[in-house]
Amino acid sequence: MDEALRGGTGTYQKLENGVLVPSPELFLRVAATLRFSDHHLRIAHLDLFRTDPVLSAGPASPHWHRWVRCHTETAYVCSPAGELIAGNDAFTQMFPSGRPPANMTEWALLSAEAREDVLLNWERDWAPYLLADLRLALARHPDDPTLRELRDAVRNDPRTRHIEDAPTGIGDEARRLRHAGRGTITVRALTSRTSDVTVVTLLSEGQG
Structure with missing residues (x-):
């Protein structure tokens, strides 16, 4: 997991234990690696940073x-x-x-x-x-x-x-x-x- 996150040894364990607060960039790498849905990505980003993440535009609704x-x-x-x-x-x-x-x-x-x-x-x-x-x-x-x-x-x-x-x-x-x-x-x-x-x-x- 640390290799996927491009962090040092023990990075993910520190995140799980609350020892390390991730930067927005590191958080997005975690979310991508763990395949967060957009909905849960927004919730987690708001919880950590009090802001919405900037997401890639998806297909517009036909409605x-x-x-x-x-x-x-x-x-x-x-x-x-x-x-x-x-x-x-x-x-x-x-x-x-x-x-x-x-x-x-x-x-x-x-x-x-x-x-x-x-x-x-x-x-x-x-x-x-x-x-x-x-x-x-x-x-x-x-x-x-x-x-x-x-x-x-x-x-x-x-x-x-x-x-x-x-x-x-x-x-x-x-x-x-x-x-x-x-x-x-x-x-x-x-x-x-x-x-x-x-x-x-x-x-x-x-x-x-």
């Missing part, structure tokens, strides 16, 4: 399509890297083209449609917070190839490379957007994240 259809507010679900999984009718109708993008993070940060037509005051009210969210996603999933490509793209883009990250990501502050189906509206973004998906609801506060 997200049903979930978004239950909402009248603009709602969508994407992967941690921004890849679109599901969106409701209000979401689809938001885009002037009528076609949602394959990747919401790429669209919001790099597309002319988002910058010029949909996300109003993009450079001030949207981009710094979207960049902060991208940085957080990269910290959680540093080896994700899509996130790494997006990081390189925003670094090389003439507009985004000069924008500083905000102190926080997109929150529920009021922002304005031009919804192709509903006109110019003020929205508040409510975001929930798991290891597998990011769920976003844009609560409309009416025209404005």
Whole structure:
């Protein structure tokens, strides 16, 4: 067991006896070696470190399509890297083209449609917070190839490379957007994240 953990002689015995408190890295090696389920991994990680572990994204549930259809507010679900999984009718109708993008993070940060037509005051009210969210996603999933490509793209883009990250990501502050189906509206973004998906609801506060 010590060899599997890449620790010194007696490492596992010290862990079992409570003599050694593992680092997060050592704990994850123990969990992988003993084949903890994700559920028990979360419980043990919270017990030891008071935080959730960062887990690799798994396959998204096919039932997200049903979930978004239950909402009248603009709602969508994407992967941690921004890849679109599901969106409701209000979401689809938001885009002037009528076609949602394959990747919401790429669209919001790099597309002319988002910058010029949909996300109003993009450079001030949207981009710094979207960049902060991208940085957080990269910290959680540093080896994700899509996130790494997006990081390189925003670094090389003439507009985004000069924008500083905000102190926080997109929150529920009021922002304005031009919804192709509903006109110019003020929205508040409510975001929930798991290891597998990011769920976003844009609560409309009416025209404005």
